[in-house]
Amino acid sequence: MEDFQYLRPKTLKDALALLDRFGTGARAMIGGTDLMVRILKGHAAPDGIIDLKQVQDISNTIDADDGMLNIGALVVLSDLVQNRLIRKHVPALVDAASIVGSVQIRNRATLTGNICNGSPAADTVPVLMVHGASVTVAGTGGTRTVPLSGFFLGPGKTVCAPSELVVSVHLPIPEEPFGAAFGRVTRRKGVDLATVNMACSINGEGITTFVFGAAGPAPVIARDESGTLAGKELSDTRRDGILASLISKTSPISDVRAGKEYRRAMLLTISRRVLMQARQRYTRQAG
Numbered sequence: 001m002e003d004f005q006y007l008r009p010k011t012l013k014d015a016l017a018l019l020d021r022f023g024t025g026a027r028a029m030i031g032g033t034d035l036m037v038r039i040l041k042g043h044a045a046p047d048g049i050i051d052l053k054q055v056q057d058i059s060n061t062i063d064a065d066d067g068m069l070n071i072g073a074l075v076v077l078s079d080l081v082q083n084r085l086i087r088k089h090v091p092a093l094v095d096a097a098s099i100v101g102s103v104q105i106r107n108r109a110t111l112t113g114n115i116c117n118g119s120p121a122a123d124t125v126p127v128l129m130v131h132g133a134s135v136t137v138a139g140t141g142g143t144r145t146v147p148l149s150g151f152f153l154g155p156g157k158t159v160c161a162p163s164e165l166v167v168s169v170h171l172p173i174p175e176e177p178f179g180a181a182f183g184r185v186t187r188r189k190g191v192d193l194a195t196v197n198m199a200c201s202i203n204g205e206g207i208t209t210f211v212f213g214a215a216g217p218a219p220v221i222a223r224d225e226s227g228t229l230a231g232k233e234l235s236d237t238r239r240d241g242i243l244a245s246l247i248s249k250t251s252p253i254s255d256v257r258a259g260k261e262y263r264r265a266m267l268l269t270i271s272r273r274v275l276m277q278a279r280q281r282y283t284r285q286a287g
Contacts, residue, residue: 005048012057020163022048031108071169077106092127092180118156126199126211133171139164152218176204179282181274185266195258200274202282206230215250222246243271
């Protein structure tokens with residue numbers, strides 16, 4: 001492990017200044033559950049680690065304002081899972097966050113960290129994307145809002161510049177009936193990366209949206225806008241035909257976790273399950 005500087009700024013301004021000073025040699029850290037593993041394995045060798053846990057103007061709370069759920073970058077996954085607003089409005093996010101790592105990891109890892117790693121297999125990302133989430137990105141020149149659908153550029157790559165930070169996550173509170181569900185396949189329960197994962201949502205217009213993870217270099221969005229998948233009368237053959245068409249937008253690979261043919265088969269199997277659960281949640285919302 002190479003030597004590095006460990007810095008704990010107290011303000012966002014100071015944190016951004018440090019990132020700007022180190023450039024590509026800096027790594028921002030809140031929980032550190034992924035970063036420290038990468039450093040110990042020699043996969044990352046930063047010149048400086050910028051610990052954000054003491055930054056006073058980055059929030060560690062979740063609130064609802066003007067039809068949006070706002071999640072501060074310091075919110076850890078265990079607090080997210082227990083939050084009443086998240087459990088009420090985004091139950092699929094509770095499902096996804098509850099299986100990220102172990103309890104010990106969830107007590108340190110943050111939602112923002114799960115996003116900013118840029119992993120195609122990040123479990124919370126598909127749910128956030130079907131809910132139309134966005135993030136606030138702060139830099140020395142100010143802040144900007146980025147839809148999560150345009151945030152990921154490839155494995156480990158996002159639109160954030162080296163001198164920028166994601167300081168909050170935002171989800172619209174549905175104004176009409178909305179059902180969403182999450183599912184995944186993994187080699188080992190809880191502590192392993194997803195072989196494939198996905199989320200499915202159905203909105204009041206009958207549009208069914210899937211976001212597939214670990215099935216391409218970035219999360220893959222696919223929609224059925226015909227209303228067919230959301231309908232009650234649907235044969236298994238017709239359903240599987242539409243799902244296969246949506247899954248064809250993915251490009252799974254073979255790696256240490258699974259072969260691409262297995263991934264394709266699991267994408268169809270899990271998509272059936274999450275579609276059924278999303279329809280059930282939508283039906284309950286619609287009364």
